[in-house]
Amino acid sequence: MSDIFAQTKAKFHLPKGVIYLDGNSLGPLPKAAMGVVERTIQDEWGEMLITGWNKAGWINKPSEIGDRIGKLIGAPAGSVVMGDTLSIKVYQALASALELNPDRKVVLSDKGNFPSDLYIADGLLKSLGDEYELRVVAPEEVENALTDDVAVMMITEVDYRTGRKHDMKALTEKAHANGILTIWDLAHSAGALPVDLAGCNADFAVGCTYKYLNGGPGAPAFIYVADKHKDAARPALSGWMGHEAPFAFDLDYRAAPGIERMRVGTPPIIALSVLEASMDIWDMVEMNAVRERSIELCDLFIDEVERLCPQLQLGSPREGKRRGSQVSFHFENGYAAMQALIANGVIGDFRAPDMMRFGFTPLYVDHDDVRGAAAILGTIINEKVWDDPKYQRRSKVT
Numbered sequence: 001m002s003d004i005f006a007q008t009k010a011k012f013h014l015p016k017g018v019i020y021l022d023g024n025s026l027g028p029l030p031k032a033a034m035g036v037v038e039r040t041i042q043d044e045w046g047e048m049l050i051t052g053w054n055k056a057g058w059i060n061k062p063s064e065i066g067d068r069i070g071k072l073i074g075a076p077a078g079s080v081v082m083g084d085t086l087s088i089k090v091y092q093a094l095a096s097a098l099e100l101n102p103d104r105k106v107v108l109s110d111k112g113n114f115p116s117d118l119y120i121a122d123g124l125l126k127s128l129g130d131e132y133e134l135r136v137v138a139p140e141e142v143e144n145a146l147t148d149d150v151a152v153m154m155i156t157e158v159d160y161r162t163g164r165k166h167d168m169k170a171l172t173e174k175a176h177a178n179g180i181l182t183i184w185d186l187a188h189s190a191g192a193l194p195v196d197l198a199g200c201n202a203d204f205a206v207g208c209t210y211k212y213l214n215g216g217p218g219a220p221a222f223i224y225v226a227d228k229h230k231d232a233a234r235p236a237l238s239g240w241m242g243h244e245a246p247f248a249f250d251l252d253y254r255a256a257p258g259i260e261r262m263r264v265g266t267p268p269i270i271a272l273s274v275l276e277a278s279m280d281i282w283d284m285v286e287m288n289a290v291r292e293r294s295i296e297l298c299d300l301f302i303d304e305v306e307r308l309c310p311q312l313q314l315g316s317p318r319e320g321k322r323r324g325s326q327v328s329f330h331f332e333n334g335y336a337a338m339q340a341l342i343a344n345g346v347i348g349d350f351r352a353p354d355m356m357r358f359g360f361t362p363l364y365v366d367h368d369d370v371r372g373a374a375a376i377l378g379t380i381i382n383e384k385v386w387d388d389p390k391y392q393r394r395s396k397v398t
């Protein structure tokens with residue numbers, strides 16, 4: 001095992017006897033987070049009370065942490081800010097982008113997008129009026145659908161179910177050539193693979209921090225706005241924290257210069273402190289090394305599963321560079337098989353209708369984990385362990 005990844009693995013709390021292959025949905029707890037949260041609560045909130053906004057620098061945390069995340073996604077300092085949920089950031093980016101392209105009324109997305117993004121777009125377009133259209137095509141048709149009536153292309157780079165990865169540079173280039181602005185949802189990219197927002201000339205990007213960035217359940221989202229739009233984009237969610245002078249308490253709204261205008265309300269300081277602990281681990285590694293290792297782990301898992309369980313059908317691209325950091329297999333009894341797998345210490349998840357999904361996160365998953373998980377999966381499938389009524393019962397969250 002490469003030394004640096006042994007060191008990063010030691011920085012996470014992983015329950016004994018568990019192989020965790022669901023960091024693409026919720027990353028594990030960085031051990032240091034407990035101390036950081038305790039300090040934030042006791043030393044800052046406890047001792048400083050409201051003076052913590054200045055004394056502990058709480059007010060600047062959304063931009064400071066945004067800059068740290070920016071380093072992982074090819075975004076220059078001052079172009080990323082934290083806050084709210086990803087669904088809200090999708091709304092904000094889309095509303096701003098549409099206003100920057102006012103003569104066109106079509107939003108293009110694809111069927112591989114996460115439903116929340118499509119729901120948010122649908123809701124926003126209904127508020128804007130009947131002339132707006134949400135056009136949703138098959139992922140492989142996006143390129144040809146970049147026609148000159150489209151205002152904004154809004155897609156998720158890595159498909160949450162299959163792991164299929166879009167070509168950000170090529171699609172952004174073609175979109176721009178046709179007068180279209182781009183919004184990239186990086187939920188399954190940030191911390192999963194190298195992203196070069198500035199190099200690709202992306203207009204807007206959004207993402208969450210509870211997956212590969214290990215910020216914990218409900219951790220705040222981020223938004224990126226390209227330099228060229230930063231002072232022009234009007235934040236549709238024009239809350240006081242995005243005002244140029246929040247503490248002047250003026251009754252009229254004037255957007256802050258730059259990325260700060262994308263802030264909405266009071267930032268979640270305790271949640272942001274967890275992210276600081278997590279970003280300290282990210283500082284230890286190079287994204288290209290993470291990517292190389294992630295492809296290695298995914299390839300090994302595919303080889304092992306195909307050898308042990310020929311009944312399962314690969315649902316992800318076979319070629320590493322066409323995937324994110326996850327692998328899915330189709331299996332008609334996938335839900336029950338996943339429940340049986342979890343009961344036997346391997347945590348992945350299930351996505352309807354039949355996908356068993358596994359995330360590979362080099363910061364804390366190694367080759368032994370991959371071999372171990374595949375062996376347990378082999379037993380579950382070949383001995384039909386899943387064929388037990390207790391594994392059929394559906395929970396609210398799958």
Ligand SMILES: Cc1ncc(COP(=O)(O)O)c(C=O)c1O
Binds near residue numbers: 113117160185188221
């Ligand atoms: C691609 C994508 N977009 C949006 C969301 C919604 O994020 P949130 O629940 O944080 O609003 C998720 C995950 O839940 C996602 O995977």
Ligand SMILES: Nc1c(O)cccc1C(=O)C[C@H](N)C(=O)O
Binds near residue numbers: 024114
């Ligand atoms: N955000 C989630 C949650 O609050 C509960 C359970 C799962 C999630 C997820 O993030 C799901 C995830 N976006 C997915 O790719 O399926």
